[in-house]
Amino acid sequence: MADQQNVCPRFHRAVELIGKRWTGAIIRILQNGRARFNSIAAAIPELSDRMLAERLRELENERIIARTVIPETPVRVEYELTEKGKALDAAFCAIARWAETWVEPASEPTKEAAPALSETVVADR
Amino acid sequence: MADQQNVCPRFHRAVELIGKRWTGAIIRILQNGRARFNSIAAAIPELSDRMLAERLRELENERIIARTVIPETPVRVEYELTEKGKALDAAFCAIARWAETWVEPASEPTKEAAPALSETVVADR
């Protein structure tokens, strides 16, 4: 019957952290190596500069990514995962595997085709 | 150097789905068995009824949970994970493991104690 204890606060923080809008995508990109601001922006076209900057700062505050300034002209700024960030790899792989199996790539193209939830009613148990 | 291809849309959908506010916690609760509306609500005190109802409907539309109505008086409604929902278990376990290692349980209690990000500047590379 599974009576519920409260959700583990650590888990809750974690899932709300990596699940926050765009952070998943950003981390995913940094998982194949360090990248520059515009490089990340180019990989996520729907994401505005402002949002990207905001999310990068948040992730930096969480110590998931590290920011490195290289004072050339023009300046170059690189982002990369910290140890904490790299440790997320296993979790992200697990999510990716689930997505491959269960999530259709496109959005809902055949709206009529979907069987429209059947109300499951049980006489008794 | 890791030049970026776009983020896999399946992965992106998945992470934004399970990462949406509260959905992680709700799924987590259902992972130890089916539960009723008020039971879930009790396990997540910060979550309002309206939000819970909304998230449950969304998860039902995604076929991650199933809703069963048992017409007693008063009515009883039970929620449980579908196969798609149960398949999330591995991913959630991976996240939980990461959280145990890297996320402190409480929020930031010692605000001054935090060393306040060091600006990493590299002379050159």
Add this chain to the structure above:
DNA sequence: CGGGATCCGAAAGGATACTG
């Protein structure tokens, strides 16, 4: 290039009251 500052409309979310 890599952002920060500001403005503003849209959307999410909380509080409360009510219903079958």
Add this chain to the structure above:
DNA sequence: CAGTATCCTTTCGGATCCCG
């Protein structure tokens, strides 16, 4: 018990301009 409806506040996020 399991929600809906309504209102109202807060936040999110896009657009635009600016700076070192």
